[in-house]
Amino acid sequence: MSRPLLILRPEPGASRTAQAAAALGLAVDCYPLFLTTPIPWTGPEPHFVDAVMFTSANGARLAGPQLDRYRHLPAYAVGEVTAEAVRAAGFAPVHVGTRGVQELAAMIADRGHQWVLHISGRDIRTFDPGDLRVTSASVYASVESGHAADFAPHLVPGGVILIHSPRAGQRLADLVPPPVRATLHIAAISPAALEAAGGGWASGHAAARPDDAALLALAAGLCE
Structure with missing residues (x-):
């Protein structure tokens, strides 16, 4: 058994x-x-960033209509499940990293981006952005259940x-x-x-x- x-x-x-x-x-x-719930958020003006990074599928699902302002930008996601949620939110193309946020940040930098919007939850694990200029937007919270x-x-x-x-x-x-x-x-x-x-x-x-x-x-x- x-x-x-x-x-x-x-x-x-x-x-x-x-x-x-x-x-x-x-x-x-x-x-x-935990239960996930959307929270109010404010992002930079779209012309101040040149890529969007997602480290959680919930970020794409719970960001709300404000996320539409950035759909013209290339998107990067940790894992295929997150990438699927990002595509469903209207982003294309979506580039996928398979080994965590640190690898994804390196991929974004290698592709020539510099100013990045990080869509995330309120509780995030820190990472080294290297040469990237990252603005984080917390769009959801995980509440203990x-x-x-x-x-x-x-x-x-x-x-x-x-x-x-x-x-x-x-x-x-x-x-x-x-x-x-x-x-x-x-x-x-x-x-x-x-x-x-x-x-x-x-x-x-x-x-x-x-x-x-x-x-x-x-x-x-x-x-x-």
Whole structure:
């Protein structure tokens, strides 16, 4: 019997990951630790930037009509899922980076851009922009959802937990006491997300690439 898989990411990502996991034959449960909600934002005048960078699909989905002001600019996205959301928002072309925001920033610079608008959530991980001049616009917030007592029944001994961000890793660490941690396995989308979850787990692993496909491939191996 395979180990159960627990998905912590907010919707709509949780359902998308759950569907892909079920297609791999995994037993799936979802308990989102955050809810995403749009927040008011103001960006620079479009003529002050020459490219737009997205590090989250939620940025493209929740930015609202103000994002239309920048649709004529080349767009860059971390991962194919984010790129799909950016295309759905009306951007073309959309260039995709597969190894995180640092690689994407280097790609943007290599293509000759200098002034970049970064569409993101309110809580973002810092990165080195190099020679880029980056203006960040926080267009959504992730609000904590759930509590320890309600979360506890979802923590099945021997189970595997997916962590999609460092913030989710930190929240998981806050909710799960050490004795319970020792019975659970962690599959994280990045080394930073794994580090944020802290120690004491039965095992902890980071995906080979920071995308859902690599994360689910890792989880499938752990669930066997």
